[in-house]
Amino acid sequence: MSIEPETAARVAKLARIKVAPEALPALAAEFNTILGFIEQLNEVDVEGIEPMTSVTPMRLKRRADVVNDGDRQAQILKNAPDAREGFFAVPKVVE
């Protein structure tokens, strides 16, 4: 399977990364190299094998379902590029 520049553009859009139209053919070529390498996986017989979900056979710990943290508005906003009146500020999202 070969990736066309249009597919590369679609993937870039899904990944929310702006890619200039003139850079798309080179990007598509890189994807093709990497995916060509990955295609080797098709040689493996995976019949009846479950996809791995956890590398160590143990149950994940669960904590009690209670509030155990909070009241950290200032700390949470401290690194925001644009914070106003206790909120993260972003460009207009609703017309």
Place this chain on the structure above:
Amino acid sequence: MSDLTRLTLAEARDKLRARDVSSVELTEACLTEIKGAGALNAFVHHTPETALAQARAADARLAQGDAPAMCGLPIGVKDLFCTKGVPSQAASRILEGFLPEYESTVTQQLFDAGTVMLGKLNMDEFAMGSSNETSAYGNVINPWKVDGRELTPGGSSGGSAAAVAADLCLAATGTDTGGSIRQPAAFTGIVGIKPTYGRCSRWGIVAFASSLDQAGPMTKTVRDAAIMLGAMCGHDPKDSTSADLAVPDFEAMLTGDIRGKVIGIPREYRMEGMPAEIEKLWADGTDMLKAAGAEIREISLPHTKYALPAYYVIAPAEASSNLARYDGVRYGHRAKISQGDGITEMYEKTRAEGFGHEVQRRVMVGTYVLSAGFYDAYYNRARKVRALIKRDFDEVFASGIDAILTPATPSAAFGLGEMKDADPVEMYLNDVFTVTVNLAGLPGIAVPAGMDSQGLPLGLQLIGRPWEEGDLLNTAYALEQAAGFVAKPDKWW
């Protein structure tokens, strides 16, 4: 070079406890070395005031006789660890200016034990790279040189490896997703261990591929690795994948006695086109373990060949999800937007400006393999192959193998810029011997074992049973004793 900075953790600890030297003296000696080593570009954020305050506090503890093993020992910390109030940007532009409001569990545990942090260490951006050439801070230079050529220290923990090899600090933290501790350790002639998945808490470490990432120590000796690993690991309720298991005294397990241990030599690791020097190193290492009383057995790990392709589906898939958080809203860089731009344009411009080329490529590959219509063909298939790779190891260990010996890397350190025109897959081949260990969640350690004909260090890798880092470290200790690697790079920086 200051004699104090050349000390191992174990030697420095003993001198501190004997009051032959103070932590402030050790720390000042390291800070002086760091100041003179700008050419290596290993330390990228300096924290001398904090370091000296920590050293004074450690000296006070030592005076009271309350001194855990790491108390007063100055180390460097990879930029991937969030350190409270200290820049922690994973060598990425997108986290420029980010000052964490919290401390990673691993660094907190080290500080609780009295460890001194000298500063933050360079690395590949978001730990994605094998040569430290993807860093927003620029390349790290390997302290080992050949004919004046600048070499890579490896990656992604390249700054950690260079700093330890150049005696700028006594040890450093690293992280390893596909070989990022073991490959740079091998390229710089130091020891690096990636523990079993779940040994070290991942909380507060900038995530790359969460099912593969593990922290570990990078040190001058195996004994130091045992000492520092003990301080780094342990159960943490803040990481649900962290194992609730007791941490043994790893150092106490270093007897050097490996008589009767069974060492597996996997035939699939004898790659086509493997340099003769690597073959010889591997054969020499095998002989050393045999001479130390171990039984050598040839083994088969039939799915080895598929580890790299499986990794280059799983790791980018997880990265594309983990790195979705860098959107210019909550922290880090936000692009300037133009009139009429909405939030989508802000995301797209921010991520295009903030992420370097390799990170963008991996995020997009991950996005592709997870996208509708390809999820089963790529992602699920890769996870099935991963299950088979783990099964290969399970079967070998069940047959009585205690540890597996392999080369750590397919070559010695290569020149910076040498891989510039190579396609991305060629760079990925650096991890061919290490990546299986992450996919199977096992502990693996790189030990310096010899030199190539140019006079560059080469490393061997030992792979152990899950949770048996103590036994693995002991086998590594026996190998270290037998190999007797003591070479240091000539100081040119």
